[in-house]
Amino acid sequence: MITSTACTKAFGKPDIDFEIKYMVVWKVPEAIRVKIPVLPQKIYCHKLMVAPLEKAFKNIIDRELTSEVISWNGCFCIRRKRGQSTLSIHSWGLAVDINEKENAFGAKPTMSAALVKCFTDAGFEWGGKWSKPDGMHFQLSKIYSMKNISLFRVVLFAMLVGMLGACKSSLAPTVTSQTNDTIIKVQTLRDTIIKTKQDSSFYKALLECQNGKVVINRPISVTPGEILKIPGVELQDNYLTVKCKMESQEVPVQLKENHTQRIKTVLKIKTQYVPRELTWWQTTQINMGRVFIGLVLLILIITFLRLLKIV
Numbered sequence: 001m002i003t004s005t006a007c008t009k010a011f012g013k014p015d016i017d018f019e020i021k022y023m024v025v026w027k028v029p030e031a032i033r034v035k036i037p038v039l040p041q042k043i044y045c046h047k048l049m050v051a052p053l054e055k056a057f058k059n060i061i062d063r064e065l066t067s068e069v070i071s072w073n074g075c076f077c078i079r080r081k082r083g084q085s086t087l088s089i090h091s092w093g094l095a096v097d098i099n100e101k102e103n104a105f106g107a108k109p110t111m112s113a114a115l116v117k118c119f120t121d122a123g124f125e126w127g128g129k130w131s132k133p134d135g136m137h138f139q140l141s142k143i144y145s146m147k148n149i150s151l152f153r154v155v156l157f158a159m160l161v162g163m164l165g166a167c168k169s170s171l172a173p174t175v176t177s178q179t180n181d182t183i184i185k186v187q188t189l190r191d192t193i194i195k196t197k198q199d200s201s202f203y204k205a206l207l208e209c210q211n212g213k214v215v216i217n218r219p220i221s222v223t224p225g226e227i228l229k230i231p232g233v234e235l236q237d238n239y240l241t242v243k244c245k246m247e248s249q250e251v252p253v254q255l256k257e258n259h260t261q262r263i264k265t266v267l268k269i270k271t272q273y274v275p276r277e278l279t280w281w282q283t284t285q286i287n288m289g290r291v292f293i294g295l296v297l298l299i300l301i302i303t304f305l306r307l308l309k310i311v
């Protein structure tokens, strides 16, 4: 149950500053007025009252209880509670009265439980249950100061921003390239045929007959070759022997082919951050933090939803 002290704390005294800040003229929707004709065209009430009142009227229409709303007896009125010194909740425009004649203050209420439920389901408290019954009276069951609503919004927004920030990795993976030059030396050995130069030696002489024997008179022309020497010529018992000898030739050949091969390798290095193994204490702290954040979020969401319902 809200009290005048709570209202003063939340919204201040019901003076002109309060009215400027919190009071609104709510134009009752035509669809509601058609069904509940006793309602005024406009209701001057606290801005927190608009949504719950509309909900209560819609409940009455949906539950076909419109005929039970006999009279509208006002909302905002700066006055004291009946028989008390404290201000009535009507002073802050947070209460409404209906069917005053049939549910007079202090008398046994005649309002049906179904009609009462239309209001209580919309967030109202009924005065008919009080020790001194006020059957015509419905007031908001809870209030939240507008300051608190703003504060909750700021806190929720900050938490969401913080969570989004926390999800972002501070370091983005990087891709760097590294070029490696590999030089490979290749040696190839080949077999080949070496052709040597043609060579010849020449010997020309006159043969004569002396005493029935053939003798070499004199060489006419003797030419050695480049490598070949002059042939060895012997004449014995009319037999001519020509010896032509060439020493074995050594041609040392070695062929080496050297190739250089250059291999270019591009190595792409992608940096990947591998999380380090956490200690059991760090894991415990994280889990505790998760539970805490979950609880805080749950509380915030529930509180916020409840706030939205009545704002």
Ligand SMILES: [Zn+2]
Residues within 6 Å of the ligand: 090, 095, 096, 097, 136, 137, 138
């Ligand atoms: Zn009242």
